[in-house]
Amino acid sequence: xxxxxxxxxxxxxxxxxxxxxxxxxxxxxxxxxxxxxxxxxxxxxxxxxxxxxxxxxxxxxxxxxxxxxxxxxxxxxxxxxxxxxxxxxxxxxxxxxxxxxxxxxxxxxxxxx
Amino acid sequence: xxxxxxxxxxxxxxxxxxxxxxxxxxxxxxxxxxxxxxxxxxxxxxxxxxxxxxxxxxxxxxxxxxxxxxxxxxxxxxxxxxxxxxxxxxxxxxxxxxxxxxxxxxxxxxxxx
Numbered sequence: 001x002x003x004x005x006x007x008x009x010x011x012x013x014x015x016x017x018x019x020x021x022x023x024x025x026x027x028x029x030x031x032x033x034x035x036x037x038x039x040x041x042x043x044x045x046x047x048x049x050x051x052x053x054x055x056x057x058x059x060x061x062x063x064x065x066x067x068x069x070x071x072x073x074x075x076x077x078x079x080x081x082x083x084x085x086x087x088x089x090x091x092x093x094x095x096x097x098x099x100x101x102x103x104x105x106x107x108x109x110x111x112x113x
Numbered sequence: 114x115x116x117x118x119x120x121x122x123x124x125x126x127x128x129x130x131x132x133x134x135x136x137x138x139x140x141x142x143x144x145x146x147x148x149x150x151x152x153x154x155x156x157x158x159x160x161x162x163x164x165x166x167x168x169x170x171x172x173x174x175x176x177x178x179x180x181x182x183x184x185x186x187x188x189x190x191x192x193x194x195x196x197x198x199x200x201x202x203x204x205x206x207x208x209x210x211x212x213x214x215x216x217x218x219x220x221x222x223x224x225x226x
Contacts, residue, residue: 043117043218100145104158
């Protein structure tokens with residue numbers, strides 16, 4: 001069966017510090033991978049998605065970047081965090097060609113202070 | 114008009130009650146619709162897809178009204194464990210299956226003993 005791992009569960013970072021969140025998927029090959037953010041009182045916002053190694057699509061301009069160095073690894077990064085980067089970050093995967101059924105990781109609650 | 118709109122609630126209902134949520138979408142070309150469930154501070158999980166003919170899964174019934182551009186979720190015989198936020202999700206209808214899911218902000222349900 002497929003599993004998705006995302007860590008850390010919570011993170012408190014000062015403004016201006018770097019960020020690295022990692023997500024890995026097991027039990028499947030060539031998944032689509034996604035990073036979402038859920039800010040307080042707002043819906044899930046797609047940040048990045050990837051259909052393959054090194055292929056990253058960005059949905060909104062922002063202070064963040066994503067990378068996919070391996071087939072089942074997806075990394076979300078920032079060089080300098082802003083207060084507005086606070087939120088609940090969720091990694092997700094889907095089968096290739098079935099992008100409507102998403103399987104989410106357990107999320108990272110990021111607080112930028 | 115927002116792409117996907119939901120009444121945020123909260124809906125406070127007693128155990129055993131029947132409760133219904135509606136969700137409206139703005140893009141008449143949308144083809145795929147889903148309900149996800151999200152527990153507090155947890156990841157969303159797919160509850161059910163919504164088909165044109167309507168579909169039922171145990172105590173849950175989902176329906177689609179294309180003419181009025183809304184989908185609904187009916188929960189019968191509510192259980193305490195149904196307490197969660199229910200997210201309406203609509204798939205944009207343009208080429209590719211990646212990165213085109215629009216999430217509503219969710220409707221919060223609280224089932225009381």
